[in-house]
Amino acid sequence: MYKIKLDKFEGPLDLLLFFIRRDELDIYDIPISRITGEFLEYVNLIKELDLEVAGDFILMASTLMHIKVRMLLPREIDEKGEEIDPRADLIAALLEYKKYKEMSEELSFFESAQRKVSYRGNFSLDEKVSPPEYDILLKNVTIFDLTKAFKKAIEGLKPQPVHQINKINITIDEMIQYILDKLDTEIEVHFLKLVENMKEKIRIVITFVALLELTKGGIITIRESNDFNDFVLMKGANG
Amino acid sequence: MDNIYNSVIEALIFSSDDPISSQEIIRVIKGIDGEDIDISNDEVEIAVDELNKRYDEQGISFSVQKIAHGFLFATKPENAKYIGYLSSEKSKRRLSQAALETLAIIAYKQPITKPELENIRGVNADYILSVLLEKNLVTISGRAETVGRPLLYNTTDEFLKYFGLHKITDLPKPREIEDIMKDEDFLEQRQKIMMNAIEEQAQLDFDKEAENQGDNASTTE
Amino acid sequence: MDNIYNSVIEALIFSSDDPISSQEIIRVIKGIDGEDIDISNDEVEIAVDELNKRYDEQGISFSVQKIAHGFLFATKPENAKYIGYLSSEKSKRRLSQAALETLAIIAYKQPITKPELENIRGVNADYILSVLLEKNLVTISGRAETVGRPLLYNTTDEFLKYFGLHKITDLPKPREIEDIMKDEDFLEQRQKIMMNAIEEQAQLDFDKEAENQGDNASTTE
Numbered sequence: 001m002y003k004i005k006l007d008k009f010e011g012p013l014d015l016l017l018f019f020i021r022r023d024e025l026d027i028y029d030i031p032i033s034r035i036t037g038e039f040l041e042y043v044n045l046i047k048e049l050d051l052e053v054a055g056d057f058i059l060m061a062s063t064l065m066h067i068k069v070r071m072l073l074p075r076e077i078d079e080k081g082e083e084i085d086p087r088a089d090l091i092a093a094l095l096e097y098k099k100y101k102e103m104s105e106e107l108s109f110f111e112s113a114q115r116k117v118s119y120r121g122n123f124s125l126d127e128k129v130s131p132p133e134y135d136i137l138l139k140n141v142t143i144f145d146l147t148k149a150f151k152k153a154i155e156g157l158k159p160q161p162v163h164q165i166n167k168i169n170i171t172i173d174e175m176i177q178y179i180l181d182k183l184d185t186e187i188e189v190h191f192l193k194l195v196e197n198m199k200e201k202i203r204i205v206i207t208f209v210a211l212l213e214l215t216k217g218g219i220i221t222i223r224e225s226n227d228f229n230d231f232v233l234m235k236g237a238n239g
Numbered sequence: 240m241d242n243i244y245n246s247v248i249e250a251l252i253f254s255s256d257d258p259i260s261s262q263e264i265i266r267v268i269k270g271i272d273g274e275d276i277d278i279s280n281d282e283v284e285i286a287v288d289e290l291n292k293r294y295d296e297q298g299i300s301f302s303v304q305k306i307a308h309g310f311l312f313a314t315k316p317e318n319a320k321y322i323g324y325l326s327s328e329k330s331k332r333r334l335s336q337a338a339l340e341t342l343a344i345i346a347y348k349q350p351i352t353k354p355e356l357e358n359i360r361g362v363n364a365d366y367i368l369s370v371l372l373e374k375n376l377v378t379i380s381g382r383a384e385t386v387g388r389p390l391l392y393n394t395t396d397e398f399l400k401y402f403g404l405h406k407i408t409d410l411p412k413p414r415e416i417e418d419i420m421k422d423e424d425f426l427e428q429r430q431k432i433m434m435n436a437i438e439e440q441a442q443l444d445f446d447k448e449a450e451n452q453g454d455n456a457s458t459t460e
Numbered sequence: 461m462d463n464i465y466n467s468v469i470e471a472l473i474f475s476s477d478d479p480i481s482s483q484e485i486i487r488v489i490k491g492i493d494g495e496d497i498d499i500s501n502d503e504v505e506i507a508v509d510e511l512n513k514r515y516d517e518q519g520i521s522f523s524v525q526k527i528a529h530g531f532l533f534a535t536k537p538e539n540a541k542y543i544g545y546l547s548s549e550k551s552k553r554r555l556s557q558a559a560l561e562t563l564a565i566i567a568y569k570q571p572i573t574k575p576e577l578e579n580i581r582g583v584n585a586d587y588i589l590s591v592l593l594e595k596n597l598v599t600i601s602g603r604a605e606t607v608g609r610p611l612l613y614n615t616t617d618e619f620l621k622y623f624g625l626h627k628i629t630d631l632p633k634p635r636e637i638e639d640i641m642k643d644e645d646f647l648e649q650r651q652k653i654m655m656n657a658i659e660e661q662a663q664l665d666f667d668k669e670a671e672n673q674g675d676n677a678s679t680t681e
Contacts, residue, residue: 010558011583056583096580099634103568104560106632110623111554116540117525117624118254118547119477120533125304125313126475128323142614143402144593144600147411149336150343153359229365250521250539251546259546267545297518300471318471324488325472325480403602411600411611 012060013097015042020094027094030087032071036064063090170203175210179233183220189233190225244268244278245286249303252287258309341367345377346398346410350391352383368392376401465489465499469507479530479621528620529627559597562588563619566598567631571612573604589613597622 009015019035020027043057070076070086078084085091182189191211195204211233214220218238222231251264261283269276287310291302301314314322337360344359345351357364371377380393394407404410472485482504490497508531512523525534535543555563565580566572578585592598601614615628625631 010561011581013582060582093580093582097582100564100568100580101561103564103631103634104557107560107564107567107623108554110625111560113537114622114624115554116537118250118535118540118543120312120474120522121254121256121547122258122311123475123477125306125311126322127314127316127319128326128475129320142599142601143404143411145339146343146346146402147413147600149340150347151413153340153344246519246521247539247542250535251542253522253533254535254543255546263546267542270545271542293518297514298467299514300467301474312474314471314475318468320492321468321472321488322475324491325476325484328484328488409603409609411603415611 010101012039012057013094014101015039015057016060016090016094017098017101027091030091032064032068032087036061036068039064170206172206172210172213175203175207176214179207179211179214179220183233183235187234190230191222191233192230194233242286245289248283248286249290252303252310253312255311258306258311260309263309337362338367338371342371342376342394342398345371345392346394346407347413349393349407350380350383352385352389352391354389356392465503466507466510469504470511473508473524473531474533476532479528479532479617481530484530525624526626527624528617532621558583558588559591562592563597563615566592566613567615567619567628568634570614570628571601571604573606573610573612575610577613 009018016035016039019025019038020030025031025035039057040061043061046057067086067090075083075085179189179194182194195207198204198207211220211222215222215236218236220233221236222233225232247268248264251267252259261280264283265278265280268278287303287305293299294302300318301312303310304313340360341356341364344356348355348359353364353368356368368377372379375395375397377392377398378395380391382388383391399405399407468489469485472488473480482501485504486499486501489499508524508526514520515523521539522533522535524531527534561581562577562585565577569576569580574585574589577589589598593600596616596618598613598619599616600611602612603609604612620626620628
């Protein structure tokens with residue numbers, strides 16, 4: 001058994017290339033029987049070591065054995081009447097893989113070079129004057145981004161609700177007074193404006209109850225606002 | 240100090256994520272070239288002044304700024320309006336993230352009503368819907384049979400064209416994405432997004448502070 | 461084009477943390493100074509060349525690089541060790557062999573489906589694809605028209621940035637199959653990888669040592 005560093009192989013094709021390289025085999029005339037034997041030894045070794053990589057290797061092992069059997073049988077003939085080498089597909093696959101493996105080495109050189117380069121690190125003090133203008137720009141967006149966005153949306157980036165119970169000392173009477181004070185200085189008050197700065201939901205609810213009280217007594221009147229999403233408070237007949 | 244360190248100092252300030260102090264610069268130089276290198280804070284300051292002088296002479300549009308915690312590069316105010324325009328384009332892109340999310344929900348859940356949509360995103364969708372309608376990426380396809388008969392929204396052919404899809408069922412299934420992206424990855428992603436948000440806030444705070452300091456500096460000058 | 465835009469172009473590239481394209485630069489200039497400003501992509505390129513020439517003459521330690529369809533300021537490699545000492549950024553792990561192989565295949569064959577990819581590498585690609593998607597080095601660009609309509613994968617601008625490429629066609633051409641098999645290269649190639657690994661190890665050792673020295677430095681201060 002040869003000493004082989006297990007983690008050095010990226011897959012069955014990589015391993016086969018290693019055998020070919022090591023033994024200086026002719027890739028166009030691979031000794032299938034011998035290489036199948038070596039390959040199986042390797043697969044057994046993986047199994048013995050209980051490593052969870054076997055799937056792709058076992059598939060290749062069976063392919064190799066299949067080729068080995070076909071080598072013993074009379075050759076099949078293609079449309080042109082030429083013999084088909086049972087190893088042809090394997091050879092093509094090995095060459096194709098080899099081609100990209102080489103390119104991965106090129107990439108690795110680019111990576112090394114790029115690691116010596118740094119980009120500007122701090123942008124905090126650049127002076128800028130921003131024009132107040134907003135539009136939507138969908139640029140370089142792929143369907144992957146779209147699907148990711150969907151996942152993000154439905155998984156809810158909303159932070160987990162934290163139920164903190166704070167006693168809010170606020171009464172309806174106080175809010176009635178608050179509304180009336182507002183209406184002393186302004187003729188019309190939009191409801192959303194009124195509750196804009198209220199952080200607690202309960203405060204908004206109490207404000208709403210307060211204005212219902214005021215409406216009931218005719219102290220204020222309300223009308224729908226132009227955009228239908230809001231309403232406007234005004235002093236009423238009794239106000 | 241040798242002038243050769245001007246270039247090192249320049250590169251260090253350029254690439255540092257935070258303002259870098261002269262002590263840090265000295266620590267790096269000694270770390271690489273040995274403790275016996277003779278270089279003082281003053282010499283770093285002089286080097287920076289020399290760098291700035293050269294930028295000025297050459298009409299270069301950035302310079303090294305000194306702020307409380309150290310040195311950093313910044314562009315000069317002359318071109319502020321151009322940079323502002325660029326950064327507003329970037330904030331548009333951020334806004335676009337919200338649009339993309341809205342579009343994604345409509346794409347996968349169509350036909351969908353505005354209340355359903357807002358329920359998923361947790362924010363008002365009026366503005367973004369109006370933009371998406373205007374860009375013809377979504378359209379109104381009818382009304383739901385539910386209470387109030389709210390409008391239903393669908394994606395358009397324009398949408399398919401934009402994403403290079405033949406039909407809407409060509410969208411990757413969330414299942415498929417789930418298979419690709421392990422759940423932990425998403426958690427990680429989520430954390431990253433949250434961290435980004437926090438960082439952005441910190442950056443904003445920092446900017447404000449820097450601005451104030453800048454103001455103070457200019458008034459005391 | 462007026463030379464006055466050299467300074468604007470310089471400031472725009474300097475203030476941008478992403479590669480900025482000449483089209484973007486032109487859009488900003490026209491956005492501020494009016495649509496009738498006469499400025500072409502070529503003129504932006506010339507301006508950038510002029511800027512770089514000046515940086516060279518002045519011995520400035522960074523320059524404008526063409527990366528991922530745009531321009532970005534980056535340090536020259538000379539001071540890499542100082543910067544590496546400063547930032548943990550550079551000690552980030554390199555991509556694994558599996559990731560590089562997968563990226564190489566996607567880069568040259570894009571758009572490509574997972575089955576095609578797995579066929580070439582001879583191994584399942586689920587995990588590695590999830591890693592590459594997560595790192596934003598690849599993205600899903602659509603579906604193939606073939607049976608099962610599998611998803612299609614492409615490389616991203618982040619991929620270009622990671623490898624310091626301006627555009628995907630800047631990648632070297634893969635060798636023809638026939639050449640690959642004329643095979644002293646086989647050995648040569650292998651040696652190259654080993655050399656790369658050795659260099660890398662040396663760098664790691666060096667980094668570690670530098671780190672230790674750094675620690676010592678701070679304790680002896």
